[in-house]
Amino acid sequence: MNRLKLLLALFVFTGFSALMAQTVAIKGTVTSADDGLPIPSVAVTVRGTTVGTLTDLDGKFTINAPAGTQTLTFQFVGMKAVTENISGRTTIDVVMVTDILGLDEVVVTALGITREKKALGYSVTDLKGDAVANTRETNIVNALQGLAPGVQITKASGAIGSSSQILIRGIKSFGDNQPLWVVDGTPISNSATGADQYGGVDFGNNAADLDPENIESISILKGANAAALYGNRARNGVVLVTTKKGKSGQVRVSLSNSTSIDRVAYLPTYQNMYGQGTGGSEYNWNNQPEFLEEDGELVPNPAYGLTYQEYCENFAFAYVDGIGSGVFDFYDESWGPRLDGGLLLPQFNSPYNEATGTYTPTPWISHPDNTRSFFKTGVTSSTSLSMQGGNDILTGRVGISNVLERGIIPNTDQDRTQINLNTSAKISSKLEADINLNYVLTTNDNLPGQGYDANNIIQSIGGWFGRQVDMTALKENWQTTMPNGMPYNWNSNYHNNPYWTVNKNTTSRKRERVFGNLTLTYQLTDWLNLVGRYGIDYFNEFRKGVIFEGSNESLPGTGGIFEQSNRDNKEVNADLFLNFQKDFGTSLQISGTVGANYRRTDYNYSYIYAPQLTVPNWFDISNV
Numbered sequence: 235m236n237r238l239k240l241l242l243a244l245f246v247f248t249g250f251s252a253l254m255a256q257t258v259a260i261k262g263t264v265t266s267a268d269d270g271l272p273i274p275s276v277a278v279t280v281r282g283t284t285v286g287t288l289t290d291l292d293g294k295f296t297i298n299a300p301a302g303t304q305t306l307t308f309q310f311v312g313m314k315a316v317t318e319n320i321s322g323r324t325t326i327d328v329v330m331v332t333d334i335l336g337l338d339e340v341v342v343t344a345l346g347i348t349r350e351k352k353a354l355g356y357s358v359t360d361l362k363g364d365a366v367a368n369t370r371e372t373n374i375v376n377a378l379q380g381l382a383p384g385v386q387i388t389k390a391s392g393a394i395g396s397s398s399q400i401l402i403r404g405i406k407s408f409g410d411n412q413p414l415w416v417v418d419g420t421p422i423s424n425s426a427t428g429a430d431q432y433g434g435v436d437f438g439n440n441a442a443d444l445d446p447e448n449i450e451s452i453s454i455l456k457g458a459n460a461a462a463l464y465g466n467r468a469r470n471g472v473v474l475v476t477t478k479k480g481k482s483g484q485v486r487v488s489l490s491n492s493t494s495i496d497r498v499a500y501l502p503t504y505q506n507m508y509g510q511g512t513g514g515s516e517y518n519w520n521n522q523p524e525f526l527e528e529d530g531e532l533v534p535n536p537a538y539g540l541t542y543q544e545y546c547e548n549f550a551f552a553y554v555d556g557i558g559s560g561v562f563d564f565y566d567e568s569w570g571p572r573l574d575g576g577l578l579l580p581q582f583n584s585p586y587n588e589a590t591g592t593y594t595p596t597p598w599i600s601h602p603d604n605t606r607s608f609f610k611t612g613v614t615s616s617t618s619l620s621m622q623g624g625n626d627i628l629t630g631r632v633g634i635s636n637v638l639e640r641g642i643i644p645n646t647d648q649d650r651t652q653i654n655l656n657t658s659a660k661i662s663s664k665l666e667a668d669i670n671l672n673y674v675l676t677t678n679d680n681l682p683g684q685g686y687d688a689n690n691i692i693q694s695i696g697g698w699f700g701r702q703v704d705m706t707a708l709k710e711n712w713q714t715t716m717p718n719g720m721p722y723n724w725n726s727n728y729h730n731n732p733y734w735t736v737n738k739n740t741t742s743r744k745r746e747r748v749f750g751n752l753t754l755t756y757q758l759t760d761w762l763n764l765v766g767r768y769g770i771d772y773f774n775e776f777r778k779g780v781i782f783e784g785s786n787e788s789l790p791g792t793g794g795i796f797e798q799s800n801r802d803n804k805e806v807n808a809d810l811f812l813n814f815q816k817d818f819g820t821s822l823q824i825s826g827t828v829g830a831n832y833r834r835t836d837y838n839y840s841y842i843y844a845p846q847l848t849v850p851n852w853f854d855i856s857n858v
Contacts, residue, residue: 420769433687510700511570793847
């Protein structure tokens, strides 16, 4: 009977292995019929099964289809679904075309020109302002996530004020792949500066200054044909933003508020078996030889014959000053003694004996939530008030928005106030003037550090952190001084107390920005008009970062460190266009634009770095 069971088991296992092996690897590339560019994130599925995959940034895919599969389907938002018969092929390349639904819609194209979708020879994605505002994102780039086909949004981090990147149909070249942003016909800056892999602060991307509540529509121009009128700056596509305007015959007042809270959702899975230090496992202790070989001679091993308690005190971990005077007290890895509660070891928060200059051993136990307990609940509150109205001669809209953000990292914040004005006036039967103006004030008392740097909290407590460290002790004593004269900390060799970092070593910022334009339109005939536009994008930004004396980066005696910079940027665009659109019957229309553009950019930058101060912690240039 047992032999029969064994044979049946072998038969089932063999059959299962054969079934698993009967798959066919099919690969290929998905591109757009509009411009031939690859399409990322296309859903590729085996019809009739749950087997599927997505194309990568280059539009490539590989899928393991069960043997006998006949059909693959390709689906993507804004594109017609494609069905391909496999017919024994292992390489299938697919070209997708734009879905023709909605071709009668009128969209804004380059230079603010409106066209019907069916008259365009390229792809334009049009988004309504309500769809963008309803995402309740404080950064307009994040609001585009999932709303436009072929658009990828990458957020640098979840920290206050962090920047976001937008790619239209993937990466096309080395270097900058960001599209050009144009608001009501005038290009604006979307640059981002600050952090890199070695440290710094992420000051966000400049398009975040746009108020989502003030947006009427967004048109995304994809490919060279769509963006050609903006020249080389638009090689990666264009994001056209049209703001809201007042409407004749109605007066409307709107007030809205949205409040959201943020909590840390995911953290790495930490082990809680071993604490700070190295070589502290019971295996190392139990396998100590009686003698060690040194210079060809056998000498007694001092670790032999010790209890596990004695072994850990002398060879695995013992705190003295957190900079290496103890036993591995400068380590930030957790490969030390086992956290079983039975050990008593000197630790940074153990009672200090001034007479002997030592720390009294205390229970060596884990604190499983020591990283999570550092973070707080973040709050974001957005309030917007607008009024619009007008008559046949004059229409206008004025709005003010305020966004208050308090981050999940303690003492990090951002306040942004946005004021926008949009007015249209019919000066005569042929001449019309449009003015839109935006003012943005952004202030931060503290933005968190980034990169591999002691000022980055996540780098410190998110990875290099002793599992026995009590976060409560760090929070309650961050303003006190250790016996070694340094700020209260678990490890002074590589890290600062995280509460010292967020409350002392701060980075502040103030930025004022004005952008907008004046447009004059003169109607020469019913099919010919002349447009003149003068636009400006100006901002001034002041940044200051301070490091208090006693920090890991500024040892006692240096007085502290600070750096400050000022950026002053102005771009002017002046346009003159002659637009024509002539219908010849119902079947023929000729339209076009002839014009010129003048562009000037002025950029001024100053930077001060002070590595040593005369009066400690007075962060002024006169004190350098």
